[in-house]
Amino acid sequence: MRNSRLPSVSPEIERLIDLLAKTPGLGRRSAQRAALALLKKRDGLMLPLAQALNEAAEKVKACSSCGALDTLDPCAICSSQTRDEKIICVVADMGDVWALERAGVFRGKYHVLGGVLSALDGVRPEDLRVGKLVERASLPEVREIIIALNATVDGQTTAHYLTERLQGIDVVVSRLAHGVPVGGELELLDDGTLLAALSSRRPF
């Protein structure tokens, strides 16, 4: 690979590029392009972005109930009167909440674990918001816990662990269906997905 460090660049610009390059989605080259574009739009973009970063860093906190990121505590979703408090959808990260909210397919409440169990990365049950989930699941109004974790080994291990922890509580524990993605081609699917889609087949 060609070295894309820039000689004869001021340390201030170099530092800005370094930090931009650490942002997911931006490689070193695109960080250089971004830095230049920002320097060209100093008042319109660069300074407002700096302020937005500072403001969000200061004000955004994890909701003490569900763990979602918000400036309010409890968060907007937890305190919403229009969302169904009987169903809690358990996700690994805030990004999963956003994915579900974008799709607009879920109108209950969320619980953000803050990751999944992982022997490799050293994530243990006490690193996740499991205790709070058990506490919320025990509330009289809660009827169902939907476990919506990634269909990876770590995600499924975590799902099993949660199912065990939720045993004995009077709630239905469900998980997302496996199957053929809508718009997906059979030819391109892996064996595990095909097996799951076949064994969970449904009558027309």
Next chain:
Amino acid sequence: MRNSRLPSVSPEIERLIDLLAKTPGLGRRSAQRAALALLKKRDGLMLPLAQALNEAAEKVKACSSCGALDTLDPCAICSSQTRDEKIICVVADMGDVWALERAGVFRGKYHVLGGVLSALDGVRPEDLRVGKLVERASLPEVREIIIALNATVDGQTTAHYLTERLQGIDVVVSRLAHGVPVGGELELLDDGTLLAALSSRRPF
């Protein structure tokens, strides 16, 4: 296209995503991912990035001689004793300076025009740093001006305009060679490039 706005997101996070999405290289989805990653690394990345943006916005200026962005004025390249002051390479933008510096193929000085002439975008000669270029070209030590503008219509129009403006000054005006890119395949080249490569052919 699916709407990727997020309902039930706090205005502070929404504003951060909006501004990140305006940065070239980041679309709306990647801006959402970036915002989450930043919120997770508050002290390690988010606050330092805000500070770097503020610092660069405050300190980085266009060099009063060549127009390059630097915290010093004259910039590091203009004031360098080891670079050849006899040759000035004229480029449209700071990104072009970085491209040449990355390649490490040029050891003279630069002149950053700040764009190219464009009837469509309303860029006129007085919007570019042309006067300063003529002034620098007239300095006794300067022997050659290399015009290194993009091989686009606007770039070539600007190159011709500069050649006219530099007429009568005792300097050689040259331009980058057109031809087959190193590693490029003939089959994939456009007619214009093939014609240029053929008519500028050189003996082995």
